[in-house]
Amino acid sequence: MVISREKGRTTTSGRIYDTLRQDLVNGRFAAGEKVSISALKEHYGVGLSPLREALNRLAAYGLLEQESQRGFRVPRLDRRELDDIAEMRRELEGMALERAIRFGDAEWESELLAAAHRLKRADMVPEAVDEWERLHNRFHRTLVAPCGSVWLLRFIEQLHDQFDRYRRMAPEEPQVRRVLDAQHGELVTLALERDIKAARELMDDHVQRSYEVALKGAMTGAD
Template sequence: MTTSPSAGTTASSQVFEALKQDLIRGRFAAGEKLAISALKTHYGVGLSPLREALNRLAAYGLLEQENQRGFRVPAMRLEELDDIAGLRTQLECMALTQAFQNGDSEWESQLLAASHRLRRSDEQPDRIEEWEQAHLRFHRALLGACGSPWLLRFIGQLHDQFDRYRRMAPPNPGIRATLDGQHGALVELAMARDIQAARALLDTHIRLSHEVARGCCSPSP
């Protein structure tokens, strides 16, 4: 059967999203070379849309392409994680300032709703994927009124890269409890439009999460 271009695009987009989430969740080991035949079977997709998805993930930074042939999961590098965390701080604090300046009542409502869903997820620690999605939506809602789609796109890519490290790191319940509490404090500061205090708290929030994520890798020799 001949696959239409639109169907091929849909298949490629679907496997791109599925494989992206699996890479972030750590389904594949750092440094692992991906077997095309195994991927075709696992994701139930043909070679053409699979290769398109793999090329997109390599451009996105979640895969490394080797001599235009194979694909490998990137190694966990402490210096890369530090760079990602530093950029997150700069760009998210910029977006936060703009969101506080531009945000209206609709933004406030969306943020409050996202905060509520995240708190409910905090009460069910065994359902980690639900928490991860609620956490992601909360941070998107917090910055959503910044007014710059490109800034949000860059931040989203940094989040995905950062989360690949964070999710492979050993749990740190003490820091996790502090981070959970900071989400509510960020909402209160957003309602009060206290930009200075919110930027300082977001900086601390990213730094603490960075501290947890660093547990997944060691410095280069």
């Protein structure tokens, strides 16, 4: 019975961690906002123990700041931090893409084509923003999946979450969005052609264009 209760608490903690992580990335909480534990308990319908476990994990992950004994706060948006995140994305995601192109097999090619197809179909439904974001993340994960390094993939995932905090605060820019969407297809083509140099250059440009959008989110969130 003790083991069962412990397992149940771990499952609840994992569930609330995933939900809170997504809400933090999506901007449900304002940058700099102090998080009310009692309000979170009520909103998510969880107990204090699994909630605190989730909050501590999110603080270690970088999506929350722990304030000594005073609780937790959503990190503020900062231009210098975004610059650092974008630079690390260029370095690490570019490295992972090069390795993925070298190591990826026919199964990866099929999965990449499928991921790109789903993302393109989601582009046709502008109101399905959450679904597009989910498929967008899946596409980028699939693109670099065969890089051969679990740690590299973990770092990239963390950078994406931090980067998206800024990007999702930015105003809509349909023209830029169309360019970025087109680049997804171009990345697939270059990956399948095994053109490492061109793929790396395009990834750098893709991150830079996304950064320029996210920067406007940083300015918006700082107001």
